[in-house]
Amino acid sequence: MNTTTSTKNGQKLNGFSIEDIGDDHLFTSLETPMKPNAFEMSNDEKKQRISILFSEIMDVLGLDLKDDSLQGTPDRVAKMYVEEIFSGLDPNNKPKVALFDNKYQYNQMLVEKNITFYSNCEHHFVPIIGKAHIAYKSSGKVIGLSKLNRIVQYYAKRPQVQERLTQQIANELKTVLETDDVAVIIDAKHLCVSSRGVKDDTSATVTTYYGGIFNTPEKIVELQNYINN
Numbered sequence: 001m002n003t004t005t006s007t008k009n010g011q012k013l014n015g016f017s018i019e020d021i022g023d024d025h026l027f028t029s030l031e032t033p034m035k036p037n038a039f040e041m042s043n044d045e046k047k048q049r050i051s052i053l054f055s056e057i058m059d060v061l062g063l064d065l066k067d068d069s070l071q072g073t074p075d076r077v078a079k080m081y082v083e084e085i086f087s088g089l090d091p092n093n094k095p096k097v098a099l100f101d102n103k104y105q106y107n108q109m110l111v112e113k114n115i116t117f118y119s120n121c122e123h124h125f126v127p128i129i130g131k132a133h134i135a136y137k138s139s140g141k142v143i144g145l146s147k148l149n150r151i152v153q154y155y156a157k158r159p160q161v162q163e164r165l166t167q168q169i170a171n172e173l174k175t176v177l178e179t180d181d182v183a184v185i186i187d188a189k190h191l192c193v194s195s196r197g198v199k200d201d202t203s204a205t206v207t208t209y210y211g212g213i214f215n216t217p218e219k220i221v222e223l224q225n226y227i228n229n
């Protein structure tokens with residue numbers, strides 16, 4: 001396992017306050033932290049509750065919920081959270097992947113680059129916008145290209161931390177493709193960094209996972225060449 005990042009890594013939690021953890025985007029586990037009873041409530045119940053709670057937030061902020069433009073917002077936000085931007089929390093939405101045996105592609109490397117995704121930072125609940133690049137060497141099994149995209153989108157549709165997103169995509173690919181020869185590179189912009197806090201509008205964060213044969217300096221250079229061209 002060798003997830004690296006150009007910003008922080010998970011080892012620095014000790015001695016940091018909850019505030020530091022959030023603003024520095026440190027993360028605590030590779031699994032998305034979920035309550036054991038996360039799915040006791042139905043999606044309809046979740047939408048109803050979120051709508052009530054979100055209208056409360058708007059009300060506290062002093063917004064007039066009787067205004068025609070604002071009236072529908074709590075319902076819209078609730079629907080968007082449950083059905084769209086956080087739908088990847090629900091394992092029922094995990095893409096079903098059919099594997100094909102293809103002996104002609106045995107040992108071939110496949111690179112799928114520039115998979116655009118939209119996620120949300122779990123520390124600030126504002127967007128992370130980025131591109132994922134995926135590579136694998138076939139163990140004789142191949143999956144449809146659109147499935148690579150769907151796997152990225154599924155894990156992106158959660159409150160996320162970029163390192164975890166990288167790792168979760170890599171783990172899923174390793175399981176599905178039955179090989180350790182998997183690489184995931186994510187280049188993303190965090191709106192919580194650019195639009196608030198330090199207001200750095202130009203930085204981007206790159207996280208990488210190089211598994212199996214990809215974890216050599218030569219392969220890493222080869223991959224970078226594919227991605228940059």
Ligand SMILES: [Zn+2]
Nearest residue numbers: 121123124192
């Ligand atoms: Zn953030």
